[in-house]
Amino acid sequence: MSKRFSLTPYLFLAPALIIITVFILYPTAAVVYYSFTDYNIVQPPEWVGLQNYQQLLRDPIFWKAFTNSFLYLIVTPTLIFLSILLAIVVNRPLPGINVFRALYYVPVISGTIAVGIAWRWLFDYNGGLINGILVGIGILPAPVQWLAEPAFTLPIAMLLTIWIGLGYYMMVFLAGLQNIPEDLYDAAVIDGCNPVQKHWYVTLPGLRPQIVFVAVISSLAAIEVFNEIYVITGGLGGILNSGVTMVFYLWRQAFRLQHAGYASAVAMVLLLITLAFSIINIRLLERSEQNT
């Protein structure tokens, strides 16, 4: 192959590179700079050295947000497990199965904000569905203030994420299932696998690319969660900051309290975490690419 210099590839790449430079690379560099300044967006930034980072280390709310963001990762394995199960169920050629698939998809396309409004009502103290059922069948002696119990804020938001994500990831796995040849299952049955073993030995390996894909997407989304927290806590972050995550804290510091410099330091930590994550993810992706 003769390599004659040609402008063509660069021209093809130019629009994307310009956009990425302006809206991702430059802002990232700017955030690095802001994180060393006292900045409130209105007045010009003022250099303060490492002060923001020192404050960060001593800031209990930041650590709370840090922990919460990691706790939020529980949604990823849960979502993978549940949505594979659901995909297996809806993969059966039952009449009307398309209707069910569509129904499960309702929360996904309705959007977090609309769904979150419904979700808040479910957990309402006075006559919300959850209290109604649990008190009704005698599990709870008295209604619980779900949305005002620090221990429940994060789990409720996580349930919301799972509830929304379930239909979405189900579709991803469903698509994957339909690519697994039927004879593999037949072979497994002949080999004496019971239904559970069948899925363990055939379905899971067959879904490997989808699992990696969902793991990457949903874990990044979990680390960067904001909308769910915003809707569930009414923009407050929950009692005792129980629902505050990294991105929520970033937003609150930057846009509610006008501490954009400090928020930038939070952003830098977020960047480090996603960096670590992505290295793991890329490894996984590469391995799955080699395998298939």
Place this chain on the structure above:
Amino acid sequence: MKQIEKGYLSAAFVLALAAILFVACGAPAAPPAQTVRETVVVPQTVVAAQTVVAPQTVVVPQTVVAEQTVVVQPTAAPNPEAVIKDVEPNAEVSLWTFWLSPTFDDYIKSTIARFEATYPGVKVNWEDHQATFQDDLRNAFAAGNAPDVINLSVGEGWVSDYATKGLLLPLDDKVPQDVKDLYFKGLWEEQLVDGVNYQFPWYQGISVELVNMKVYSDGAGLKLEDFPKTVDGLPELCQTIKDKTGTLCNIRLTVNDLLAQMVYEGGVKILSEDGKTCTFDSADGAAWLQMYVDMVKAGTVDRSVLVTDQDRVGLDLFTSGNSAFYQTGPNLIREVRANNPGLYGYLAAVPAPVGKSGVLGKGLMGISVKNDTKFPNASIALAQFFTNPESMLEFSKIVAVYPSTPKSYDDPFFAAKPIAVEDSAKPIAKDIVSKYADIVPTVPNKADVNEAVLQAVQSALFDNVPVQDALTTAAKACTELINK
């Protein structure tokens, strides 16, 4: 083609199934819970028998609430309402109000029309913002396109927030003395920041405790005249209501201005004489906080409402009929009526309990001008116009708010006997409004200080941190912040 057809088919299926579920789930609920009947006006709903709000016993007969819209025709120039001089020709000023649309669209629009006729050549662009008002306004300031004229809450501490950040225009030098004299002196000075005023006092509220007689009287067996006169009576009341009815008390902290609440309610001295040290970790401060901690521990208050930054959260709870009382302005009673007409008949109002300071509190709403407006005089004129005696009187006629201008009370409207429960404070409004006073010292860096206090208060309320420890931590952080 076929695909699309199938698509519609499955859409139809979804709807059909939804309908089936709808019917299926609907059925068990069959005996329709007779939760709300017709608007029953309870004859014994006595509005404040022995109370300050309405000295005479006001019985609500057939509550007819007149809701006429007052559209005032522009008067011909020279206009006596044009009190601000040197208004910039062809000025275009933007105005943001807080939670007045859509209910008061007609009033706001007609007032703007009257303003534009009074100051020919000035154009007003009006926007109303509700729950996201504060977020929108902060972003607009950050983006450099904040509105020229802004309706800010004095009670929630917004004026002092923005003023301490240097975002508002100081008014003392810009407004002639005879215009200042139009307002109650206490209101003009109700929110001074380092001795400077940044707001035209606008509509005022008389804090009342709205009582749901169904829960309070029928459920808990309490008498209206026994409603606590002071804040420290609340814990016992809430315990009784919880024991008898299982409903929680609907009490809200002023989370955006906790130090002010400490001052009014707990009589706490928040700053040292020299203004260099925060002193709210005193015995008074601890006592104030301890009361709320005890209520939370006893499980007698709704925790979400207690620490929400939105007054409407508490109002929602009251409106839903699930709380015995809520402290609010009579102007919001219409919200209750609109959303739960069945509850309206059970409403009564008593004066809100006062705290240790004995001072009634600050006023409700102000109108400020942003510091870097292009049209300071036109903006001041607009802010002044909305708060002038005429505009205030017209506003009072549509909703139970009270003017900041003594002259408005001369109108026969205020002499007329109140009919509806929301008007019960009318005869004594002037007296109460004239006594509003600011007794809270200016706290530098207030927003950050408040954030620190809020965290401390929350840790005491919900995380078992001893009250004294929480306040000491906050006071230390506060001292650091005010000397920054």
Place this chain on the structure above:
Amino acid sequence: MTNTPSLALNAAAVAHRRRQRHKFIETVFWYAILILVAIITVLPFLWILSTSFKGPTDAVVSIPLQFIPHEPTLNNYLRVWNQLPVGRFFLNSIIVGVATTTLNIGITALAAYPLAKMNFRGRDAIFYLLLATFIIPAQLTYIPSFVLAVNVFKYYDTLFALVFPSLATVFNIFLLRQAFMSVPNDLIDAARMDGASELRIWWQILLPIIRPTLATVAIFTFVNSWNDFLWPSLMLHSRENMTLPVGLVALQGMFASDFRGVAAGVVMTVVPILIFFVTLQRQFVRGLSGAVKG
């Protein structure tokens, strides 16, 4: 001899019947699960739907739950429709979604082609640079992007502010690059022999081949744009510029204690998009299977 087949037949018939009964029970079991999950996913929406038709005398929350309004009314819808430009929210969301999706796909597909099929200096460097930017969370960029929007591009409180920053997503470039890589080289070489320009090859040969991936990328991008909330909430404050999620939050604020109004607003925003997606469901599943093959 004569007995055996009939016996066998009998046994087969019994086995068959048993299998059938077994199958029947199994089917019922699956439907039970399907319906249970459907109830969990849809129940809150049904509640909202029913609340939106409730008149002022129907309780919103009561136990047992009341699903059928006593006095069904459309007033809630009228009230929301008259007081908030819901139609405008819709239009804005559609404008932003369509503009973002088409432009984004154009730009990212252009970029993905040389990365997949051309040899040029710096290709690996560019690829790794893109890979590196993939990990940068969008929220991290919001503070500088806010400043850019205000001081440089001056599109604060306009729809441009939502479209421009999302015109090129690294994720899409990767997905499309993978799709391009699966196209045989011979096809491209043959076209080059015929003297076709690279742009023409891209447009006329490659794009049609990777159409399933394009569909997936389009749907991803559109859904993301449709549901985006944080950035739009920072950028938009005028009613007439709001997109649906931002408008919904405004609505929830405006009708705070008016649950029926909020419910009507939610229904109005959810139903059209629901119908749209039910229509596109087939394409969506196919697109997904095309995308994540690895």
